[in-house]
Amino acid sequence: MAATKKNILKAVENIKLLSPNAAGLLEVSSRENHDLKDIVRVIKHDAALTAKTLQLVNSAAFGLHSKISDLERAITYSGENFLISLVMTEAADMIYNCDLAGYEGHKGGLWDHNLLTALASKRIAELSKEPLNTNVAFTAGLLHDLGKAIVSDFLKGSAxxxxxxxxxxEMDDYASAEEKLLGIDHTQAGYALGLHWNLPEPLPSAMRYHHKPAEAPDEHRALVYAVHLGDMVAMMTGRDTGADALRYQLDSNYSDFIDINENDLAQIILETDSDFSKLKESLNE
Ligand SMILES: [Fe+2]
Ligand SMILES: [Fe+2]
Structure with a gap:
């Protein structure tokens, strides 16, 4: 298929919809005021997800001394970020299995990049000047680069x-270069996917503006700045997606929203790296 904006948007339309429970979980977890009980309510209705959660929580990675058979306890123990990650691996194998050929990346690289960005965004959101729900920052980080799974095929051979x-x-950053070549970049393709999946805000805004956080709607700007910095952390730690690594501009106005210094950053890089290994292990990867 020719690499045109029209064909890329058509590819978005052909992406399988999320299951009602996966969509429900993202909906709940995007709310500023939500708690684990809301998450339990959604998962309870999904037999497969319930079984998978119990299976993983009782696997060696969690190192429990006695078996947990109660879903609510399993969810409390494993936490929201684990569950959202689990749901996304099941619901969107297009990301999970994307080979990133257009970015000269590797299979699994997009998932790892999104996961590390999610964990870093969460830690950075703790330093936000306006209070943010850090779990929402995690979910937004996890989805931020999904557009790459779509445009990758159309970028093959052009890195x-x-x-x-x-x-x-000639161009400021990799996204502008994508747009010049294709008429659309991965952030716009991601945004289109967010709409196709009917994702609630702030998720589509994070997908659309993570490289240009100043353009995000006012009410989501602080969160998008957290994802913007989380994305940078992921690229700095080498969890990038290939040819475009660190080929984006840092918006230095982040300091209007996030109170972070060099020591914090060094700390976040260390902590996120260890969070990442733990989360991957608990997902049985
Ligand atoms: Fe991106
Ligand atoms: Fe990214």
Whole structure:
């Protein structure tokens, strides 16, 4: 299929919808005021997810001394971020199995990048000047680059040209280079996917504005800045998606929203790396 905006948007329309329970879980977890009870209510209705949760919580990664058979306890023990990650691996194998060929990345790289961004965004959201729900920052981080799963196929073979045009200073960042080539970049494709899946705000805004947080709607801007920095952390730790690694601009106005210094950043990089290993292990990967 020709690499045109029209075909890319058509590819978005062909992506399988989320299951009602996965969509329900994202809906609940995007609310500023939600708690674990709301999450339990959704998972309870999904037999497969309930079984999977119990199976993983009782696996070696969690190191429990006695078996948990009660779902509510299992959910309390494993936590919301684990559950959202689990649901996304099940619901969106297009991300999980994306080979990132257009970015010259590798299979699983997009998932790892999103996961690390999610964990870093959560820690950064704790430093937000306006109070943010850090679990919402996690979910937004987990979805932020899904657009790459869509545009990757259309970018195949063009990474060298895009990098050359960046090196010549023709473009500011990788997303602009994508847009010049395709008429659409991964943030716009991600936004279209967010609408296709009917995702609640702030998720589509994070998908759309994570490289240009200043353009995010007022009410979501602080959260999008957290994801913007979380994305940078992921790229700095080498959990990138390939050719576009660190080929984006840092918006230095982040300090209007996030109170972070170099020591905090170093700490977040360390902690996130260990969070990442733990989460991957608990997901049985
Ligand atoms: Fe991105
Ligand atoms: Fe990213």
């Amino acid at each position: 060298a040209d895009l990098l050359a045009s960046l090196d010549k200073g």
